[in-house]
Amino acid sequence: MQDSENDAANLGRREMLLTAGAAMMAGATASSALAASPPSRGINSLSAAARNSGPLGARLQGVQHFGLTVQNMERAYEFYTEVLGGTEVFRHGDFQGDPVQNTLLTDQEIRANELHVDPQTIGVPNLRDGDQRLDVRFIQFDNVVIELLQYRNADEPMGGPNSFAPPVQNMSPAFPRMMHICFHVRDDVDFNKFITDLEVESARRGMTQVRANRIVRVRSEAERKAAPESANTNKVTVAPSDGWELIYCKGPEGEHLEFVKALGPVKQRFADTFAKREQALNGQ
Template sequence: MMDDKEPDAAGLERREMLLAGGAALAAGLVPAPLQAANRNSSALGARLQGVQHFGLTVQNMDRAFEFYTEVLGGTEVMRDGDFQGERIHNTLLTDQEIEARERGVNPRTIGVPDLLGGSQRLDVRFVQFDNVVIELLQYRDASEPMGGPKSFAEPLDHMSPAFPRMMHICFHIRDDVDFNRFIHDLETESTRRGMTQVRANRVMTVTSEKDRLAAPMEANSNPITEGKSNGWRLIYCKGPEGEQLEFVQALGPVKKTFDDALAARRKLVVAR
């Protein structure tokens, strides 16, 4: 039996060929069809470029768009809509259609819009931030105008980050920003625009909305000063649609942890 620490000549030759092939691929010396063939046979993670966007289904498209662009400062990438028909319906809703049939119920009763027949339509808008895109989606009846306040289904009344399957959007506050002041200004600007759902938590115990509003500004964020998360500052907040948001600031040791992880990730991607 061969010693695992001493590869045979064939193994060395194969390894050298793989290394040479990887170097040629990185240098752009491999013909495009061969590059594609190599990529398509590689690990799944090597075929990804990363996260392209987060999607949020909203009740009021114009209100949500105003919040993510005018309040939080994102920029519009594009908008499209009035989507209907068999292909888009099946693309988005096949799983829910099958579930309805297995339950023996009308798909509409479990929140499946009729894009197939066109009774409902789908509109989308994409908003660009520095490192990610957010997609806003609105399902509406065909008779309702694009961007209006009426959606196909009612929003969930109770949203908790403790629910399995619940997701949130996290925004990264710049290093030199006063976090507590940012939260104060966010709530003030949102209230001015009539977005009363935009409410951030407090780190002190409050038992009413009046108490929450009366809390001192230093209660607007939670600074972590020990352990692996040392340097992390955060607070959870609801958006104008009742969606779960988070705002974070990463400084000190935890900033280095994330920066090192990103640098290691970039090296890994280049080596693939």
């Protein structure tokens, strides 16, 4: 009985992940039905040996967290907990030593050797000898966790405003490897007002980087601020994205954020795809 309950909970969590946005595949409509009757055969009934020799996808539970390297840990923590309402799971810090260096940075050390340069010139800290340290904090939202990471010099305090490496100045979402965090806005929320309130609350806290784009063309920060509230939300009406509402925004660290709603036809498409995926994974 306990295993069935765990399977049901896992299905509910995985399905919620499928509605969180372009980076977090989405779907929220079939959660209770799927969780109520977990499959009696297929992926959830595989033995450990069978699972370990099966497809890679059968060995995953979904997306556990998104990681964000920050310059100012306390500022980022305040934004994701006090502004957006996440809950801290735990924090851990002062990571250093050879295993940590090797786990996180081997590829970059190899790259430095190939370039014949000091690793620090391409942003590689020296956790191995403790010159730099790594601190992390995990923030729980309803359907995913965000991990905040700060690499700092050993003489800098935990949670301080100074990171080991300088922040990237140009952060166009068009750059390959650039990523974003997408938050799923509740269906009955006034999206335009949500964006306005987000900017106002962030500005009140001195988080001047938190700026949302507009759907009308603006040529200056003054014009962006002067745009009407109705220009906050891009509502897509063309299939297959019809029902998708979104806005792109910068977070307090300059990170890319997206806020979305998945309504109507597009919401159903995500739910249908999730159901088909479950059926395929469970051999139904």
